[in-house]
Amino acid sequence: MSQWKLICRVDDIPVLGSRRVVRAQGVAVALFRTADDQVHALLDRCPHKAGPLSQGIVFADAVSCPLHNWSIRFDTGAAKEPDVGSTPRFACKVEGGEVFLDEAELGTLGTELPAPTAGPQGCSHA
DSSP: OEEEEEEEEGSSSOOEEEEOOOOSSOOOEEEEETTTTOOEEEESOOTTTOGGGSEEEEEETTEOOTTOEEEEETTBBBBOOTTTOOOOOOOOETTTTTEEEHOOOOOOOTSOOOOOOOSSSOOOOO
16 A cells, blocks of 8 residues: 655646655656646656756646657656657645655655756866
8 A cells, every 4th residue: 555745735836837856865756737737747857868857848648858859758657659768657646736646656766767967067177
């Protein structure tokens, strides 16, 4: 049986936007809110080049990665064709306007993956 952790209120997530949930270990989880107030949770990391999905554009049933515009489906975490790959999807429930995530998944799912990349990469000067 799942242990559910209260994360936020649905109203705390912008419509057609996202909110990041920082975890003690591993990459953050991105919560997404669709136009019809459905809430979905994915690891905040695109399967293509590790872009931060929380910075992408939310539409109908997916989010587009801000780096290369890959569309990642909310229901499966899989990239829409012709792209391939997937990102971990988290169990999410909404009750009484509050958003809950599965506590066990928060502590384990995707914790071994490297953090997302965005913007200029670090460089060294000699």
